Amino acid sequence: MSTAEIIKRCEELYEDTHFTAAREWKAADPSRRVIGYMPVYVPREIMHAANMLSLGILGGGDKLEVIHGDAYYQSYICRIPRSTIELGKSGRLDFVDGMLFPSICDVIRNLSGMWKLMFPSSYVRYFDVPQNYKDDVGGNYYVAELQELREGLEKLSGNKITDEALRNSIAIYNINRALIRELYDLRAEMPHNVSSNDVYLLNRAGMVLPVEEHNEILREYMDKAAQQDNPVRDNCRIIINGSFCEQPPLNLIRSVEMAGCYIVDDDYMLINRWLLNEVPVDGDPLENLAKAFLHESADSAAKYCDREEDVGQYLLSTVRERRAEGVIFAAPSFCDPALLERPMLTERMKEHEIPHISFKYAENSGQMQPIREQAGTFADSIKLWS
Amino acid sequence: MSTKTATPTAVESQKDSSMLMQKRMINSNYDALTSAPETGRKVCSTFVPGNLNELIQCFGMINNLPETNAIQNAMRQQSGGMIQTAERQGHSEDVCTYVKADIGMMSKGNIAPNGKPMPNPDMLLLSYTGCFTFMKWFELLRQEYKCPTVMLQVPYQGDGEITQNMRDFVVKQLKEEVIPTMEQVSGVKFDIDRLRENMRRSAQAEDDLVWVLESAKNKPSPIDAYFGAIYYLGPMFTAFRGTQEAVDYYKVLRKEIEERIAKSQGPITPEGEIQKERYRLVVEGPPNWTNFREFWKMFYEEGAVVVASTYTKVGGVYDQGFRHDADNPLESLADYCLGCYTNRNLPKRVELLEQYVNEYEADGLLINSIKSCNSFSAGQLMMMQEIEKRTGAPGAFVETDLVDPRYFSAANVKNRLESYFQMIEQRRQGRMIATAS
Amino acid sequence: MKCFIGIDLGSTTTKSVVMDETGKPLGHGITNSRSNYDTAALVAKTEALISARLVLLRKALERDAQLTLAIDAILEGLERRFRLAQFMVQLGNLERLCSEKVQENQARHGESDLQGALDDTFTNLKVELAKLFDPGASRKSDFFRDLAGSVYMEVAETQADAHKVNQDTLINIYDKSIIEVENIPPQVDMSETFLTALDDLLNAGEIGPEDYAEVQRTLKAVLAIELEETYVVGTGYGRARLPFPKEHIRSEILCHGLGAHLMYPNTRTVLDIGGQDTKGIQVDENGIVVNFQMNDRCAAGCGRYLGYIADEMQLGLHELGPMAMKSTKQVTINSTCTVFAGAELRDRLSLGEKREDIMAGLHRAIILRAMSILSRSGGVDNELTFTGGVAKNEAAVKELRKLVEDNYGDLKINIDPDSIFTGALGAAEFARRAVEA
Amino acid sequence: MITAGIDLGTGAVKAVLFKHENGKTEWLGKRNHRIRQRDPLELCAQAYDQLLAEHGLSRDDVTYCATTGEGENIDFRTGHFYSMTTHARGAIYLDPDTTSVLDMGALHGRAVKTDSMGKVLNYRMTSQCASGSGQFLENISRYLGIAQDEIGPLSKEADDPEVVSSICAVLAETDVINMVSRGISAPNILKGIHLSMAGRLAKLLRVIKATDGVCLCTGGLALDSGMIDALNESLDKMKLKVEARAHEDSPYAGAIGAALWGAYRHQKLQQQEALAQAS
Ligand SMILES: Nc1ncnc2c1ncn2[C@@H]1O[C@H](COP(=O)(O)OP(=O)(O)O)[C@@H](O)[C@H]1O
């Protein structure tokens, strides 16, 4: 397949709010189970080890008509829980056997309870992660949480999740993470060949495909993309921050690029890059996952930063690594974690004289003109004067 | 979320002794805070839900609650300006206004409600119960004060119960993070017997508080369990739980209410006693503070009395049986934090409301949905539907904000309340016609 | 005879219903809401009383008249002539006020031939507008403001050119005068105008002399009946400003619920889309409201949205629906912000979308929002009645039917041609019951 | 060298022509067309061609035709610059004392902080909600029967402005109707709207830290003297030492900026080309 064909396939997956691919995967073998999860992070290795597909639910995008979902939320709450409810209420998730709601904010937290009331027969778990990073405090708690999740999934699938299977799954996800890292490196190196549109859609494919298949697609895309010879545009290099949960419409990502910005890093679908390094495969697998979480995971507003001096360091180092010329803080409207974190991050940007702008979006934003204008002016100013 | 404490607008005409007492207590805590530079006492900032007052007292520290400050400022019509100051500094208009009011207050010289400068805290105790905003809030404050900050993560009751793993986690954090930091900041050694003593007093006061809240089961109800109860909760939710003063206060309060019941009196409002109880309501969600009195008036003018509310449970759900337990001090503190209202999952919150509507024989459920607070608000529309389904009592929904005056639209709220009351009335008449024929 | 009157003072239109003692609606009146609420209410009521006379006349004719022509044709002609007479009085007012403005303007700017331009404009206007009342002519709106306005713009454009005066000045003079014209209370003497209208009918040869005599006799008898305004109830968005005592005011929710029940006793759900709010109301078998929800403080996706679109496209409200019906392709519109509607429209046009498709998308967007509010109020499981001004729009109705079917199955949807009067009807019934009780 | 600037706004199309010779810049001509119900892209072409014709020029004589505003889709452009970039440059051209710019358009307000060369230092736009936009003022004045050029003088007559409280333009409209029914005078209503709009715009200036110096107002609303007065009042109340001004050619600022940046960009590109050839 050419890169265009690969991306076309990914785009079809992205637009398919009925999740046909996952349905087909499940239908192929009656013992298979599908577990949905919401952003930011859940340990997909555990589901994989139980022969389950973990299905990333990232709202409904800008095409889904939200009727029932809107009935459950006031206007000052972000969009993703509404469209997620719409997906559920409209039967689009009827093949999903369980849902995981990671601890990221109050909205998703409460959604877990709503899901219980709405779908009483489904396996629903609020997945709490530690905000204390000591092995014997937060670590112990987290290992026990992982164990509870493991037992819950065992019951649901009827399969025992052995340590061996877990180790195997960790290894496969290690490959996936390595490939995604490579993809990001490649884009930073040649953003004219690897557009943000492509990177985004490739990431999205990882939400709905079995990891093995995703790995193949990534490999193939990168091999082809590196050989392309697209014209280099007079764009500036920027990083997107704050979009870790509700996703912007694809048009927005395209608009930013069109307005003269190459996106060289972002926090879309952080789960693909949450664990920064290889997770060791020998030893106790749950403990390995826990340690990776505690000590070697990406930064995001949903996490507590236990040392004041570390606030913003992750972003700063990404700016340096990616040779970014600026940062665009793009957060969903009404997103508490992103918007509360933002002043702390912009403070750091100012200290280091990194140009930055902020705006808000919604997954169904229709008007791109203000976005283009702000991103465009940002690009203009970097291009004309820096 | 927190509770209103001082009483600039309170019942001037009906100065019950409990009222005067609680006013004195709240003021005394502000005086203790602002005189800390002279007395040398250490200040610990923390939040109302999951506040560990008994523990803080063990170290001779003073408890400072930023939410309460925001409320005080709102009732003095100061919060609007503070919020705008914070927004000017780059804080989003979408986030919780308590945070912005607090940050704005800081920028405006950190003047305490008693008019004196508020000392910087000596430690931030981030007992992170029931709301993610707390976490970022104290990260923001930490940046400002650069003081020791201790995170007490309180896991959420995702499945509606407290597991041993959660309890162990909290206890472990108390032992290894919270207590050592407190010792270090205060220079006082931890004395578990002192803690037990405090907790014993807490439990006593809690008994009386529960009695007071449950007095609303009488008809007419002698109290308003939302607007009026805010005053009753002041001591319990803030710096007084575990003190003898609190024990005394709740005794006096209980006496007063016993008298009201004996005389079949309704609740006191800023304009005197409610003469006729026409509607009994359960309310979910925090009140609005900027227009507290105006809002309340829309109720008592129509004879609407709140007989139970969930907001009065944010600092502890005592009416469901929890008491601070001096015999298991740390576990009990853990259970206290884990059990706060917004740390309960949604199905549990619905159950509680259902119970209130039934046990307090309410005509309906009113939700005051707060723009600031996703912890409370996300899911309230579903809660309303569930309650309607389960109890048959009608629900109504109004939207306001905590301390941001821009989000209180009196005409809008009044329109809805009016329609709601008229609807209850009409339904009643309809039922009468139906039963008559 | 005893009459009961309901007045619904809405944000865009003011409606009135006159009801007889048995609960039968006799007449309907509607006008656009304007800055003078008393006048708006008075005009609507007067119109309702006029229409009541026509109803009484029809009944009387049906009962005992021997006519060669069909009653329908006669009544149609009579009403048309009556409207024309009313209209011409207003046009006269407009001309007078415009002239005054021209004088002032002349005094200030000494502009050349403004008066000449205005005179010619009105000469033309009278001819053009009279055509609107030709037999079989269709009118874009029921309101003087809209009818006179759109024709004025066209005529003024050519006259301004012909007389070499500034077109904007001419338009501005109109804008100023129309407000004053609207706030002049109704001046037409009803009986006299009716009789003259009948004469006109005769003179125009639209009715024969025998019929004329017969109708005149009946008409005089009907005009002699006294319509006693026994009790008036006001409702609607502007109800608080009506010059009525409190017990004569009802919440619009209750009125809509009851009104819909009177029209369709089996309906359990009512959807009302008005100018700036959308309501979902659930009623029981007696028309008593059991639940309601309305849009929050953002007016996105309400009737006024269509108004903006119509302005933007220079169309009458009546024309939007038919245009949308021609759509062949679905265009998704996400922002239903009323004010941005125009911008979105332009955006889409520049992307090459067709007007009718965008229009259909806009209608769908409105109904999608309404569907959420319906869902919030408890959904639909029985007959749904669609009321309010937007129910007159066929494209909106079409989308509603589709979406209700997709989401709730094949349910009966009621739309009364008089649906815009639902609130006023409910109010009239409340008036009747108030006296009965 | 001739450069052109075309600003396609939501309310109007503005076009200008500039001549650059021996380091001197001469403004040749301008046109302003209200869009009303017409097709904006066609209108741009029309305005551009008419302007060229007035000066005996054709499209081929133009070295760089720069668009701004919503002109990204204009097919005959050489390049596009975004509004805030161009308004800053245009403002400096019109008034060299400018340190910040407020572009007050039909739907959006934009605040830009600039240096003396027209370089953008900081900027911010009003958010999605349309209350307090130029469009709103236009609707209300129409309702009140007031011509656009009367708004300013009337607003100055206000003695007790009535503030519009609603955040939503639709609800605010009803607010205004209520005011009329309460007998509030037109000047007080207009001034009230001016003040609430001015408050928002002044806040934008504060956000971008434009706290002193001259703020040149651009865009159509800049011609509304009542708006400028209200703005100065609001700035004063917020204790910002900013002086808001307007220039009679304020509505052209975007187009001017585009034409000037076009020239700058053209020269920069030529230099780069020369460098490339030399090497
Ligand atoms: N003939 C019509 N055709 C289509 N839409 C109409 C028509 N008449 C009124 N409307 C719509 O109805 C709205 C007014 O509805 P209404 O129920 O009168 O509202 P309110 O009670 O708030 O005044 C208008 O904004 C318009 O969109």
Ligand SMILES: Nc1ncnc2c1ncn2[C@@H]1O[C@H](COP(=O)(O)OP(=O)(O)O)[C@@H](O)[C@H]1O
């Ligand atoms: N002379 C004037 N006095 C007051 N307002 C004016 C005047 N001319 C134009 N406007 C207002 O300016 C706005 C259009 O400004 P413009 O800068 O052209 O907007 P945009 O760039 O968004 O198209 C309109 O809303 C109009 O009401």
Ligand code: SF4
């Ligand atoms: S978008 Fe933000 S507020 Fe909304 S669910 Fe996601 S993290 Fe929570």
Ligand code: SF4
């Ligand atoms: S979001 Fe709610 S619970 Fe959290 S701090 Fe704000 S008011 Fe309190």
Ligand code: SF4
């Ligand atoms: S201006 Fe638009 S988005 Fe804003 S409140 Fe009004 S309708 Fe809603």
